[in-house]
Amino acid sequence: MNGPEITCHFAPELHLFIAAERREGRTAVVTDGSSTLGHVVESLGVPLTEVGQLLVDGREVPVSHIPRADETVEVRPVTRPQQVPGAPLRFLLDVHLGTLARRLRLLGVDAAYESEDIGDPALAARSAAEKRVLLSRDRGLLRRREIWAGAYVYSHRPEDQLRDVLERFAPVLAPWTRCTACNAPLRAADKDTVRERLEHGTSSTYDVFAACTSCDRVYWRGAHHSRLEAIVDGAMAEFGGAAHGH
Incomplete structure (x- = not known):
């Protein structure tokens, strides 16, 4: 220059x-x-x-x-909380942010995720087509002009990544309402309707179930639930009261 x-x-x-x-x-x-x-x-x-x-x-x-x-x-x-005008607040995460995607879904946040590396052009195009905020630690990806909106994820630790996104965008939190595997909404499931998909110990021990409306995955409060509950409780204590819709 x-x-x-x-x-x-x-x-x-x-x-x-x-x-x-x-x-x-x-x-x-x-x-x-x-x-x-x-x-x-x-x-x-x-x-x-x-x-x-x-x-x-x-x-x-x-x-x-x-x-x-x-x-x-x-x-x-950027000013926090950041407003994203013109569309409901939804996210798209790149291939390196799978744990963050699952934790956002655990909190009921719409977080699409590509489990395979589909390439920067395809990610940017999906961000634009679905009006999703693209989350990434790839600065080059965030510089692509066609993305709808984007945000750099500042930490490599999932705990800090989650706090960063929740603080920056203040999404509405609705824990236990979204499939952590595919991002679709969950519905209450009768024990008898899911019994054939459960191991005997699970069927005899638990009575409250939910099923994904898309992939049919079944959820219950199993042995891993306390770890997930700690993530949810921490997020709700810090961000649940201040959350607002878009």
Whole structure:
């Protein structure tokens, strides 16, 4: 680039995306004179999915703003909770976020998930077609223009990933209402109707069952239930009261 020089300041929340030398204070950036500010910010490593307000000399500008010489740019993170206008709040997770997808479903959150790597173009296309917020740790994927909306998942630990998504988007939580295997809604199931799909010990020990409305998987409060209940209780205690619909 050999055009106007601007000065950029990135919020601390965005520092992990940029080179170390650009993290302290204000940093000089030479632009090409024709690229948008959004393009400049992305070229420095920050996906636009993670950018909130862009301020130029103190006034908010759109990502389409063309930087001019000597402008001072402040790049802020998205405001939390983040509003996603124009569609019910639904998610699409890439192949690396299977545990997060199952935990979101456990809480009743609509979380589609590709168990196989279908490729970035196909994921982006599904995000657009189904109006789903694409969750990923792949910055390149989040830079694809065709995605409906996207969000970077900041941690590699499922516990922290779940808290991050719940804090950022504040989805309505409805635990135990969605199939963790396929994402479809659950329905109450009579013991007699599911008996043939149960092992004898399960049939004689438990009386309350649910079945998936799509894949027919049967659920009951088995030995693993206390671990799942701890995840649900923790999420509801922290985020259940503040949840709101879209």
